[in-house]
Amino acid sequence: MRSATPSTLGVEEEFVLLDADTGLPAPRIGAVRAAARHGPVLGGDEVDNELLQALVEVATPVCTGLDEVTGQLFRLRQALTEAASACGCRLAASGAxxxxxxxxxxxxxxxxxxxxRADAGQLVGEQLIAGMHVHVGVPDRGAAAAALGQLRPWLPVLIALGANSPYWQGGDTGYASWRTVVFGRWPVSGPPPFTADAAGYDRRVRALLATGVIPDRHQLYWHARLSEDYPTLEVRAPDVQLDLDDAVTLAGVVRALVATGLRRARGGARPLDPPPGVLDAASWHAARHGLTGTLVDPRRGAPVPAPEVVAALLRHLTPALDELGDAERVTAGVRRILDAGTGAARQRAAFAAxxxxxxLDLIAPLPQPPH
Structure with missing residues (x-):
């Protein structure tokens, strides 16, 4: 039965701007934003810059369902592709x-x-990476912290499902998600720590800020975090996705993870809290292998074939997916990723062929002429 008040969600997607002739990163965000603002489709505040001038970000409005997410992402991707093309760029849907x-x-x-740039040096220069962030509406900050504690053991599975960055600096890294590795070098990154409630979360954040190592809460680069700007829980684990279907599938998975976490917290379910280091190891393993081989099963802390762990995730999410009306769509989308391969697997197949x-044709297709 569909919920009368499904959780709202919004999706942010980052892309890499590549020169149309060379395929190299093109620092033209200023021109692309100007072209986007002058088009009829994108609003002035829907296209944003990122850390480096060869990156661009778009964000959907607040959405109430996956159909709406699909329409918004299609509009944003199509219009941004055309704006980039007008500036001699290709819009690359790759995590690196x-x-x-x-x-x-x-x-x-x-x-x-x-x-x-002055503080982090070369690390900033190597941030030519692009992710997908899903914001899911929550009742309040306390509920968000409780849901975060419930969902954090499943974040490595999201890394594996969303892996789409095998190539870097002209070569195959051997990783499915090299973006995860690059981002993991920041001082506050990777799996979020376990906190029982919002007060514990905020104490942890205050302690980090007190070190002076990071200047503000926006540099909490955990795979999931409480948003400081919106009444949402923000999940940042996946790379930006190759195509719209995979992006919508992962948005549905994330929304169901948050909804499941909220329900379990309300019911007093004890969250899984793996020993220190286990989630770091599981995240690295997911970034290294994607869905090929094994994943660390969050329930057992042991290696299990990746399809079995993904199936366990879907079972974990089934009540929420049913309530949200997303079960058929998300389940089919996850099966498609398992059958067709992650973005990383498809990138490698395209390069081999x-x-x-x-x-480049796979990750940064040229705009289609109007029919």
Missing amino acids: APLAARVEVPVTGGRRYREM AGADGL
Whole structure:
């Protein structure tokens, strides 16, 4: 039965701008944003810059269902592809820039990003990575913290399902999600710590800020976190997705994870809290292998064939998926990823078949002419 008040959600997608001729990162965010603003489809506040000038981000409005998410992401992707093309760029739906930059890509103008460059050095220069962030509406900050505690053991499975960044600096990294590895080098990153409630979460954050190592809460780069700007729980584990269907599938998985976490917390269910280091190891393993081989089963802390762990995730989410009316769509989408392969697997297949040109055609297709 469909819920009368399904949780709201919104999706942010980051993309890499590549030069249309060379396939190298193109620092043209200013021109792309200007082109997008002058088009009839995108609003002025829907396209944003990121840390480096070869990255761009778009965000959907608040949505109430996956059909709405689908329509919004289609509109944003299509319009941004056309704006990028007008500036001599290809919009790459890959978690990392696959070809080597010949020159350093500058940071986007703004004091905060300039200070990050001065503070973090080469790490900032290597942030040519793109993720997908899903915000799910929650009743309050306390509920968000409780849901986060419930869902955190499943985040490595999301990394595996969403892995879409095998290539970096002109070569195959051997990883399914190299973005996860790059992002994991920030001082506050990776799996979120376990906290029992919002007070515990905020104490942890205050202690981190007190070190002076990070300047603000926006540099809490955990795979999931309480949003500081919206009444949402934000899940940041997946790479940006190759195609719309996979993006919508993962958005549905994330919404169901949050809904399940909220329900379990209300019912007093004891959350899984793996020993220190286990979630880090599970996340690294998921980034390394994606869905090939094994994943660490969050219920047992042991390696299990990846399809079995994904099936366990779907069983865990079934009541929430049924209530939200998403069961058929999300289950079919997850099966498609299992059958067709993650974005990383499809990138490798495209490169094996047609080299760099085939890879670029897959991750950064050119705009389609109007019919």
